[in-house]
Amino acid sequence: MNQLDRKDLSDRQLVELIAEDIRSSVEGRCIVHEPLSGHTSFRVGGPAALYVYPAGIEALSSLLQFCRDRSLNTLIIGYGNNLLVSDAGFAGCVIDLMETTSHSERSEESPFKYIAVEGERITAGAGVWLNDLIMQTADNGLTGMEELAGIPGGIGGGMSMNCGAFGRFISDHLEELKIMELDGEIKTVTGSKIEFGYRIAPGLKNRIVLEAAFDLQREKAEIVNRVIAETIAEREKRNIMTLPSAGSVFRNPEGYYAARLLDSVGARGMKSGGVEVSSLHANFIVNSGNGTAADIMNLILRLKEKVYTKYNLELKLELRTIGF
Numbered sequence: 675m676n677q678l679d680r681k682d683l684s685d686r687q688l689v690e691l692i693a694e695d696i697r698s699s700v701e702g703r704c705i706v707h708e709p710l711s712g713h714t715s716f717r718v719g720g721p722a723a724l725y726v727y728p729a730g731i732e733a734l735s736s737l738l739q740f741c742r743d744r745s746l747n748t749l750i751i752g753y754g755n756n757l758l759v760s761d762a763g764f765a766g767c768v769i770d771l772m773e774t775t776s777h778s779e780r781s782e783e784s785p786f787k788y789i790a791v792e793g794e795r796i797t798a799g800a801g802v803w804l805n806d807l808i809m810q811t812a813d814n815g816l817t818g819m820e821e822l823a824g825i826p827g828g829i830g831g832g833m834s835m836n837c838g839a840f841g842r843f844i845s846d847h848l849e850e851l852k853i854m855e856l857d858g859e860i861k862t863v864t865g866s867k868i869e870f871g872y873r874i875a876p877g878l879k880n881r882i883v884l885e886a887a888f889d890l891q892r893e894k895a896e897i898v899n900r901v902i903a904e905t906i907a908e909r910e911k912r913n914i915m916t917l918p919s920a921g922s923v924f925r926n927p928e929g930y931y932a933a934r935l936l937d938s939v940g941a942r943g944m945k946s947g948g949v950e951v952s953s954l955h956a957n958f959i960v961n962s963g964n965g966t967a968a969d970i971m972n973l974i975l976r977l978k979e980k981v982y983t984k985y986n987l988e989l990k991l992e993l994r995t996i997g998f
């Protein structure tokens with residue numbers, strides 16, 4: 675069986691045959707033609723030919739080996755809060771370490787979801803919901819991650835995006851990461867040896883995050899809790915979490931705020947099919963109806979064009995696109 679491409683996506687028999695092979699050689703669950711709209715915060719995206727929940731690290735390694743042998747494209751999905759998946763879907767194998775049955779339902783069962791505290795060091799599996807980790811830091815009187823409270827997503831996705839807010843990045847207090855290379859090799863890498871940037875992690879390209887350990891400082895739990903509450907209140911004040919979106923669409927170009935540039939070209943309220951630029955934040959596209967990935971991409975291109983025409987500046991995407 676060889677590489678899948680787009681035309682094979684509709685060949686259920688072929689995909690089912692590959693799925694059978696996966697089920698017999700990889701411990702875990704394998705679903706075929708899983709709609710990715712159910713796994714992304716935008717609520718758009720066509721089917722993944724194969725959608726696999728590996729049962730643990732060994733199963734993940736076997737799955738990678740399987741995909742390599744068959745030249746199958748792979749995509750590691752987190753909680754899908756920063757992904758724009760095309761309406762055509764993904765002609766390969768999506769790997770889910772989070773055990774999410776849908777975007778809104780989270781299972782606690784995953785072998786990649788665990789938190790351990792040892793002194794001032796807190797360790798979390800890739801599948802841990804970031805907020806759960808932050809609440810644990812508070813319970814243990816540890817400071818350093820409060821400003822990240824309210825960012826929707828998991829540890830794996832957060833590290834891969836180097837997510838952040840209010841001047842804080844998730845990589846700030848990173849002590850070390852346990853990763854798996856695509857050939858299945860597991861490594862522990864010191865945080866300072868991994869290249870991170872603003873919403874990017876070049877040092878994690880083609881690597882799967884298995885676990886992250888953070889080195890924090892002692893603080894009174896009530897102070898940590900207060901900063902978390904203030905951070906969440908500040909996010910809620912902006913009130914941009916109500917409609918399906920993927921957070922900020924564009925990265926801030928050096929020396930500029932993308933939202934201000936977009937505001938100045940009249941972005942707020944611009945529409946494309948069932949999606950529009952949020953009336954509350956010019957850098958958020960929200961799915962206000964039955965929007966499609968094509969609607970979103972269309973709006974993205976129009977926004978880029980407007981900013982380029984006025985400022986001769988090319989806005990770059992913060993969200994990750996799949997299958998375009």
Ligand SMILES: Cc1cc2nc3c(=O)[nH]c(=O)nc-3n(C[C@H](O)[C@H](O)[C@H](O)COP(=O)(O)OP(=O)(O)OC[C@H]3O[C@@H](n4cnc5c(N)ncnc54)[C@H](O)[C@@H]3O)c2cc1C
Pocket residue numbers: 715749750751752753754755756757771800825826827828829830831832833834835836837838839873878881882883884914915919920921922994
């Ligand atoms: C309402 C809203 C508000 C947001 N606000 C912010 C904000 O303030 N700051 C901010 O930075 N972001 C923000 N975001 C974007 C998003 O929450 C973050 O990027 C988050 O870290 C994504 O995590 P995820 O688990 O959903 O990752 P996903 O979106 O599923 O994946 C993101 C990337 O990480 C990769 N990935 C996932 N898991 C792993 C793994 N184990 N190993 C290697 N790669 C992996 C994926 O392949 C993908 O390329 C917001 C999004 C929404 C919807």
